[in-house]
Structures are given as structure tokens and as C-alpha cells.
Amino acid sequence: MELTSVLAGEVWSDRPACVHPVLACVARCVNDQSTEDGRRRLLPFAVRVIGTEKAPAERLIAHCARRAGIVAPKWWPRDWVVSRAVRAMSGDEVLRRLLDECVAICREATRGTSDEQAARGAVGGRRGHRATGHAGGRGTAGDPRAGQVPRRDHAHAG
Numbered sequence: 001m002e003l004t005s006v007l008a009g010e011v012w013s014d015r016p017a018c019v020h021p022v023l024a025c026v027a028r029c030v031n032d033q034s035t036e037d038g039r040r041r042l043l044p045f046a047v048r049v050i051g052t053e054k055a056p057a058e059r060l061i062a063h064c065a066r067r068a069g070i071v072a073p074k075w076w077p078r079d080w081v082v083s084r085a086v087r088a089m090s091g092d093e094v095l096r097r098l099l100d101e102c103v104a105i106c107r108e109a110t111r112g113t114s115d116e117q118a119a120r121g122a123v124g125g126r127r128g129h130r131a132t133g134h135a136g137g138r139g140t141a142g143d144p145r146a147g148q149v150p151r152r153d154h155a156h157a158g
Contacts, residue, residue, distance in 0.1 A: 001027055003046040020055035025079050026064060026102050029086035030095045038092030048103050055106035063105060067098055 001024050006085035015024055027049060031039055061078050064072070068085035089095055
């Protein structure tokens with residue numbers, strides 16, 4: 001997720017605004033459960049997850065629980081369900097397949113957002129994006145990351 005935040009032109013974070021929070025949780029959990037070699041094979045997802053911020057949370061959570069064969073109480077926070085589901089699965093290929101399926105669910109839900117469009121957004125930066133605020137990367141009011149060093153946006157430097 002840190003690599004994704006940089007590729008999307010956002011402030012360095014493991015919770016980039018351009019990725020749906022549930023999908024980001026899946027990606028972090030899959031990364032944590034993967035072997036060193038498995039983590040290297042997750043690198044292509046850094047671009048694929050960009051532009052998924054409007055995905056259906058309930059559908060992602062239900063998919064993770066169903067694939068892992070777990071039943072979670074409705075009162076559990078969604079991050080608990082996702083982390084429990086990912087921990088119930090093992091093997092780099094199984095984990096990578098889960099992440100791939102979750103990305104596909106997000107892409108299907110946000111029809112019209114292709115990997116190519118996501119890659120173009122990653123290369124060119126994203127002005128006015130939530131994570132960097134509307135003030136040229138100086139953060140937004142109430143943003144806990146507002147005190148961080150602003151990103152350098154070379155694509156739009158004047």
C-alpha cells in the first residue's frame with residue numbers, strides 16, 4: 001500500500017485514499033501472511049488497486065469470509081473480518097488469488113475504470129485528491145497527515 005500511495009502521487013501511507021479501505025486491508029493482510037517471495041509477486045497489485053476507492057465494502061467483506069470459510073458476527077468491525085479471513089487462508093498462491101478476486105470485484109463495481117486509466121493516474125499524479133488536499137499537497141483540515149512533508153508533484157510543476 002505504501003508503494004501504491006507513492007505511485008498515485010499521494011502522501012506516503014499504508015492507507016492511500018485512492019484504494020478502498022477494505023481492499024487496502026485485504027492487501028495489507030495478504031502481504032503480512034505472504035512469504036518473502038510471495039510479497040515480490042504482489043508488486044503488480046500496486047498499480048491495479050489504484051482507483052478502487054468506491055468499491056462495495058459489504059461485498060468485499062462477504063467474499064473474503066466466504067472464501068476463507070468463516071462466519072463472523074455482524075458486530076465485528078470489517079477489518080477484523082478481513083484479517084481473520086486472510087489468516088484462515090494459507091499459501092502465497094491462495095492469498096494472491098484472493099487479492100486478485102477482490103480487485104476484480106472493485107473493478108466490476110466501478111465499471112469504466114480500467115487498469116490503463118489507473119496506470120495513467122499513477123504516472124501523472126492526482127491533483128485535488130483527498131489525501132493531498134486541495135492546496136497543492138499541504139493536507140486538508142482535520143487530516144492527521146497534514147503535518148507531513150508535502151509530496152513533490154513534478155508532473156504539474158510550473
